[in-house]
Amino acid sequence: MTKTDKTKQLVGEEVVDYIKDGMKVGLGSGSTMYYMIKKLGDRVKEGLDIEGVPTSNTTAEWAKEFGVPLTDFSKVQELDLAIDGADEVDPNLQLIKGGGGALVREKIVAASAKSFYVIVDESKMVTYLGNFLLPIEVLPFGWEVTANKISDFGCEPKIRKSKGEPFITDNGNYILDCNFEKIAEPKKLHEELKSLVGVVETGLFINMARKVMVGKDEKVDVIDQS
Ligand SMILES: O=C(CO)[C@H](O)[C@H](O)COP(=O)(O)O
Structure with missing residues (x-):
C-alpha cells in the first residue's frame, strides 16, 4: 500500500x-x-x-x-x-x-x-482551486456547443474518455474536464457556468x-x- x-x-x-x-x-x-x-x-x-x-x-x-x-x-x-x-x-x-x-x-x-x-x-x-481540471457534467446532446460556451470562460474543455469512447456518468451524461488553472472566484464561476444551457452541474462545491x-x-x- x-x-x-x-x-x-x-x-x-x-x-x-x-x-x-x-x-x-x-x-x-x-x-x-x-x-x-x-x-x-x-x-x-x-x-x-x-x-x-x-x-x-x-x-x-x-x-x-x-x-x-x-x-x-x-x-x-x-x-x-x-x-x-x-x-x-x-x-x-x-x-x-x-x-x-x-x-x-x-x-x-x-x-x-x-x-x-x-x-x-x-x-x-490548495491555495487556489483549479490546478485539478474542473469536471463539468453536460448533456450529451449538443455537448460541442456547450463546450464552446464554457471555453469563453477561459479554459479548453476536454471531453472525458474511457477506452477511447466518451465516459458516461451514472446519469447518462458526459463530463468536460476544464483547465482553469487558478479559480479566483469559485462561487461566481460556478453560478455563471450553471446558467449555461446544457450544463447539468459543475464540480465546484x-x-x-x-x-x-x-x-x-x-x-x-x-x-x-x-
Ligand atoms: O469527487 C470524487 C468522485 O467524483 C471523489 O471524491 C474525488 O475524486 C476524490 O477521490 P479519491 O478519494 O479517490 O482521491
Whole structure:
C-alpha cells in the first residue's frame, strides 16, 4: 500500500467515529470513501444501526460487499450526515469534486444532509482551486456547443474518455474536464457556468463542507467551517 493510500485509510476510518446509531448517511465516492465504507461495514457488524444513500453505482457495490444497509430518496428526504472525498480543498473549504465522475449525485446527497464532512489526504489542500481540471457534467446532446460556451470562460474543455469512447456518468451524461488553472472566484464561476444551457452541474462545491478532515502522515487534522 502506498503512503497516500495509508493516509486515505487513516482518515477514511477516523470519520466513521462521527456516525451514530439511527443516522441516515450519505456515502460519497472515490478511493478514500472505499476505506470509510469498509470500516463502516465493520461497525454495522458490531451492531451499529444506520442506513446509507450511495452517490454512485460503485459505492453501492462496496456498501453491499461490506454489509452496509442502503436506502434511497424515495424513503428518506433528509440525511443526518454526508461524507465524501474531494479532489481539491481551498482555505475557505470550497471544493473541486468529480474526479470519479459522480459529482451530480454527490452534490444532491451533500445538499440533502444536515452536515457534510469531507475526507482527504494533505495533497488535496490548495491555495487556489483549479490546478485539478474542473469536471463539468453536460448533456450529451449538443455537448460541442456547450463546450464552446464554457471555453469563453477561459479554459479548453476536454471531453472525458474511457477506452477511447466518451465516459458516461451514472446519469447518462458526459463530463468536460476544464483547465482553469487558478479559480479566483469559485462561487461566481460556478453560478455563471450553471446558467449555461446544457450544463447539468459543475464540480465546484461552494459553501457546502462543514468539516474537512485532512490525513497527514500518522494523524488527522480537522478543519471546521468558521
Ligand atoms: O469527487 C470524487 C468522485 O467524483 C471523489 O471524491 C474525488 O475524486 C476524490 O477521490 P479519491 O478519494 O479517490 O482521491
